[in-house]
Amino acid sequence: MILLVIWLSLLxxxxxxxxxxxxGKEPHTVKLPLQTSRPYNIAHRGSNGEIPEETAASxxxxxxxxxxxxxxxILSSKDGVLICFHDVILDETTNVATHKEFADREKTYExxxxxxxxxxxxxxxxxxxxxxxxxxxxxxxxxxDSPKVLLIDDITMPTQDTNQxxxxxxxxxxxxxxxxxxxxxxxxxxxxxxxNNNYMLAPTDLxxxxxxxxxxxx
Numbered sequence: 001m002i003l004l005v006i007w008l009s010l011l012x013x014x015x016x017x018x019x020x021x022x023x024g025k026e027p028h029t030v031k032l033p034l035q036t037s038r039p040y041n042i043a044h045r046g047s048n049g050e051i052p053e054e055t056a057a058s059x060x061x062x063x064x065x066x067x068x069x070x071x072x073x074i075l076s077s078k079d080g081v082l083i084c085f086h087d088v089i090l091d092e093t094t095n096v097a098t099h100k101e102f103a104d105r106e107k108t109y110e111x112x113x114x115x116x117x118x119x120x121x122x123x124x125x126x127x128x129x130x131x132x133x134x135x136x137x138x139x140x141x142x143x144x145d146s147p148k149v150l151l152i153d154d155i156t157m158p159t160q161d162t163n164q165x166x167x168x169x170x171x172x173x174x175x176x177x178x179x180x181x182x183x184x185x186x187x188x189x190x191x192x193x194x195x196n197n198n199y200m201l202a203p204t205d206l207x208x209x210x211x212x213x214x215x216x217x218x
Contacts, residue, residue: 166188
């Protein structure tokens with residue numbers, strides 16, 4: 001018993017993190033405080049240097065490697081299923097270009113003021129979404145053809161296009177709503193310290209307002 005306690009203590013010290021149970025095992029009303037003793041280890045789209053990004057395998061590898069958070073983006077399929085996917089098009093990280101049956105799905109849409117041409121996730125149903133691949137040729141290619149992009153939580157929940165601006169989703173009213181289930185936000189850096197002609201302007205009140213709603217900023 002003494003040896004077991006010592007081993008667990010060493011494990012905790014080496015990992016640098018307290019031994020909490022997995023988030024999915026806790027009641028939804030429980031929100032553990034975030035540590036502030038060291039920098040966070042945030043896995044950008046999972047461990048994407050090893051395994052194609054935004055896949056379950058990439059996320060699990062990041063967790064095995066000790067990440068604190070997994071950064072992801074969420075899009076919707078044509079039939080309203082939420083998926084973890086970073087790009088607005090499927091071209092760079094899936095094998096969609098090899099599927100001749102989808103050739104007519106290539107479209108051009110205006111995205112944030114620019115015309116973007118490619119295969120968009122919202123033009124594909126969940127069953128049609130294809131397999132993933134590594135974004136860059138210099139990365140390990142052995143995990144290509146990984147399962148479809150990871151689904152978010154309840155896949156039966158349809159989504160709605162709220163058409164909200166960035167200002168609206170960083171408003172006090174929105175913060176007051178999301179603080180029920182969110183512990184922190186990761187805003188675009190220019191919304192914290194704006195830049196004009198390569199000169200930093202006065203900081204905004206975004207961090208102060210987020211903290212006022214008990215939200216961490218990272």
